[in-house]
Amino acid sequence: MAMTAVVVASNYLVQFPVQGMLGAVDLADLLTWGAFTYPVAFLVTDLINRQFGPAAARKVVYAGFAVAVALSIVLATPRIAIASGSAFLIAQLLDVTVFHRLREGHWWKAPVVSSTLGTMLDTALFFSLAFATQFAFLGYHDAFAVEVAPLFGVFALEVPRWVSWAMGDFGVKIIVAMSMLVPYRIALGVIGAVPVPQRG
Helix, strand or coil: CHHHHHHHHHHHHCCCECCCEECCEEHHHCCECHHHHCCHHHHHHHHHHHHHCHHHHHHHHHHHHHHHHHHHHHHCCHHHHHHHHHHHHHHHHHHHHHHHHHCCCCCCHHHHHHHHHHHHHHHHHHHHHHHCHHHHHHCCCCHHHHCEEEHHHCCCCEEEHHHHHHHHHHHHHHHHHHHCHHHHHHHHHHHCCCCCCCCC
């Protein structure tokens, strides 16, 4: 239920740009509110993994994947649906695997490393599959996304607009993912006394 709520919220909020300026950078050109809710998916996966093991965490990922694809088919183009579903599934499964391998270390190590790697992969897959010209065969081609423009709208380096979107999105997701360490640590205090299965 928690994963479904995160996916639904993120798919809805991705429609709304963040209004504001960060110096000379217009945030509305780089970010949507969905970037702030999506990292909670990694918190959900990591808590399930910690409490019930990777097999249960994968089941939650598959359920979230089904919801993500269904919503994307309704709310977006087929290309965006493919990009969203692929990025979610592959990044979350990577998170589950990395977390499980690092679970015996310091309490923060598994969620930090797995969420960071998962976020990197999710961002790279989604934005490249959704907008890069190399994947235009997947469907609708967004001409605005591939127009060359200054990085973040202010730097001399010129890149396709989707690259700035991806970098801004990644930055926010990492910040939010790291802030999720607080509820993760609190949850560990609640579930810490329960034995952790070691099923693969």
